Amino acid sequence: MTPRPESTTRRPGRRPGPARSREDILRAAQSVFAARGYEGSTVREIARRADVDAALVHYFFGSKRGVFAAAVSDALRPAELAPAVLHGDPDGLAERMLRRFLTRWESPEQRRPMLAIIRSAVSNEVAAAQLSEFITDEVLGLLVGSVPADHAPVRATMVGSQLIGLIMVRYIVKVEPLASVDTETLVRLTAPAIQRYLTTDAPSGRSPDP
Amino acid sequence: MTPRPESTTRRPGRRPGPARSREDILRAAQSVFAARGYEGSTVREIARRADVDAALVHYFFGSKRGVFAAAVSDALRPAELAPAVLHGDPDGLAERMLRRFLTRWESPEQRRPMLAIIRSAVSNEVAAAQLSEFITDEVLGLLVGSVPADHAPVRATMVGSQLIGLIMVRYIVKVEPLASVDTETLVRLTAPAIQRYLTTDAPSGRSPDP
């Protein structure tokens, strides 16, 4: 967060001191992509916000797609929802999971790269695939062992849909009153529905064809 | 749907026959915005798809924002979910509503303008506001009279979040297996959760501060 010394006039060539531009660019990219989505963002604006020439972005990351990939995968990897959430009584699984999830989203710092993916996934095939994979892996990981294996994938995506819906309504489209309700209320409202997707008996009627 | 006669070389000036370009542009705009979102779309591509010069788009709609507004509001107005859904036993409300909702989304024709709004709302303030209003009005309208008035807004947005989540996962991000499950199964899975948001007793604990 410590800002660079003033950029009144800058000369070409390497800057004195330790080189931190690469990280600055990455953080700037996260902000910009989070705010505008992939198509709406420009390399030049990222550079401007990182207080750097646009050519440097290409020097480090090769292309706009390159920065995007680096920016999201940089902060998406350490998801690690699973460990602490998994043990405890199965009836509280949804609530623990939701609390963890909301904690991440309430921190602007952590919210940024996830926003970037969602904003981009909506009109960008690559980002969409990345998000799809993330949902599958992450949510499915939570269900292994707690849920009959044959229905796990459907259950997982249902939970995923409820979570994404929450994000859309609360953080992106900002529909009131849900956008400003406190998280505790949110948990009380949502946890039971999610718990239902996780552990209620399989839907009656014939099962979906294999 | 009847395609225009071949456009090998065209001369300036009004074309012979009845003028349908305005409608052609509107339909083209719906497709393009639905596929690429607002930022990702270009007036030129809309014009190309409508088989028309780009200047004509500006002639009719003034600006890119103008086409967008026209394209979505054109096909968003006749929502009319309410009438048929509302009467019948209250316990089946969610299911009737969901069926109606899915029917609209399964038709590519009707899906287009809604896709356009969602794809755009994600990175566009104006579209987001429009979508927010739509959710509030439309879903809330269904609840009037069936639900205690004091909790109706929260309930409505919760239902909205579940529906948007469904759309995201099924039609936009396309997460399997939910993306290819048949609608009947989808109803069986989702209706109970929605019904719960509609009619279950208010969440316990203290109510959210007024």
Next chain:
DNA sequence: TGGCGAACTCAACGCCGAATGAAATTCACA
């Protein structure tokens, strides 16, 4: 202390975007 490679900027290219004003053609109504 010299020099090589990493970090950085500058200037420019080619392209495509939204938007505009003028000219050409057809329509509709008197």
Next chain:
DNA sequence: TGTGAATTTCATTCGGCGTTGAGTTCGCCA
């Protein structure tokens, strides 16, 4: 039949986009 309004294209402006290549400065190791 004629004449004004509506529709359509063309040519153009202006700006910003992603990307590249050459040149400059600094850190570091031999």
